[in-house]
Amino acid sequence: MDKFRMVFQFLQSNQESFMNGICGIMALASAQMYSAFDFNCPCLPHYNLAYGLGILLVPPLILFLLGFVLNNNVSMLAEEWRRPQGQRGKDPAVLRYMFCSMAQRAMIAPAVWVSVTLLDGKCITCAFCTSVPVETLGNASHPGLSPGEIKQVLARIPCKEIYDGQELIANEVAVRYLRCVSQALGWCFVLLMTTLAFLVRSLRPCFTQAAFLKSRYWSHYIDIERKLFDETCTEHARSFAKVCIQQFFEGMSTDLEAARCHPPRKAPADAGEAAKKLLGITDQGTMNTALKSWHRCKPPLQLHPPALPSGNGGNGWAGEGQPPTQPPAPRKEVAAYYSWV
């Protein structure tokens, strides 16, 4: 019991660090994904903006949703939200706490993707190359090009091999300008995110500490209660199954003896434990019949106590009527309720 308590405490106190670990792994995976991704600007006037902004914004959305999917607590939140009130009131503060902590962790990988994308510069270069200020950086008075054609030329800036507007504006100048803007945006984004995180973390103790302690306690409680309930049900199911199967074998053994008119073979007195475990089945034919019967005709989910007539029809939980009055003390208990305690 002590060992179990120790392990449970360790896991519980480390559930937060486990979730933080997953969050860190996703952030690293997002940076790795970006470096593995082969960015390929289309270098066409309207496609550039769509492609560039798409690469900047769509993967973060996917990573955000993935962050929720990988979080174990999402199903817990959904259960708590949708359960009928019953005898236990619902506390919206607890739901808000659970949602906020999940959302904060899920935001990290998308923020890393956006920062890395902006600091690298390729997306912004691709998306906004047609908006470069040609008047200040190049020769706006280049003859013979209509605005549409200028846009076409500028759209090829990210593709150095096919760029033919060197007289209009030098490729390196435009790329440096766009990358400078992109990196400035990137660092501002990073600063903004860290400032927000800092404010969220440091303002909480100043204002809502008591409510926070309450919400945290009850959200942990809901999680533990769910796990313990699952364990209790598993133990219950094990006991149920054990008795069910035991009664099946006993029933088979009795039937077979009756059918074959064999006198019940008495196990030698000194066989003890092993003989009891044989459950009355001691030859191949009987075993085969037992196995066939188990496959073709499983017993109902209804355990009858040996001292009582098995008069309850159907299977499953018999909620109807009062159980017959139990005979006192000599009733044989045929299973034990196992508990971790």
Next chain:
Amino acid sequence: MERFRMIFQYFHSNSESVMNGICGLLALASVKMYACFDFSCPCLPRYNMAYGLGIMFVPPVALFLCGLILNRQSLVMLEEWRRPQGHRKKDPAVIRYLCSSIMQRAMVAPVVWIIVTLLDGKCLICAFSSSVDPEKFVGFANASPVQVQQLLAKVPCKDDELLRNNTSRKAVSRYLRCWSQALGWSILLILIAAAFLARWLRPCFNQATLLQARHWSNYIDIEQKIFEETCCEHSRLFAHKCILHFFESMRQEIKLHSFILPREGEGAEGEEDLLRGITDQDQVNKLLKMWYYEKPPL
């Protein structure tokens, strides 16, 4: 249980080393980030200064805030600062000690970034290439002011067609890098000297107060951790009792299938002690509120 207690004690006594480890990791991360960052000076007259100084100062601010966020003690300090007085007096020396230790640790990564930036030199070359006196360099002395500004702005870009292989460009670049590295090494020397003096001279001033502040700040940290562990344990037992009660209330139907033994009571007394008589939601809420508003006297 003993082993668990030992492991926990190890972690508690080493919360300082955990924080030092985080601080070191953040410093390494800052160096790595600088190495991975593709510095790209715009080489345009007004943009250079903004870009260069921005790269030198904005990431350190972000790293400083990261250092504060990742440090557990900052939360402890804020809670201690904002809590209502209740039965326990507040000691401003403890809060000051916590604040200064948090700030010192958070300043390491930004300082590392600034020093690496200065020693590398690219930022300063980018920011101040337009501010160099053109008279000192032969190639720029004879051009018109506007042209000079344009040319000087292009100095950080080695591959620019105008200034490729221009010896004056290399001269300006070397000159600025020399200044940058001198500044970097000087700052490093000053900081290390200051840290050395601070560590050596600290025992001469208020050592007793310092020991007290350190002890009580450790105490607050440990108390916080143990409170959280106790809450976890309590919630586990609370949940267990709740579920058993639930199963008990289904006992009539379960009895029909007769596979439940009456609950043995041998473990119950130990757990009653641990539950400390707190067995419903209102009592737990009251307990948490009382803990915040009126901490017990020391």
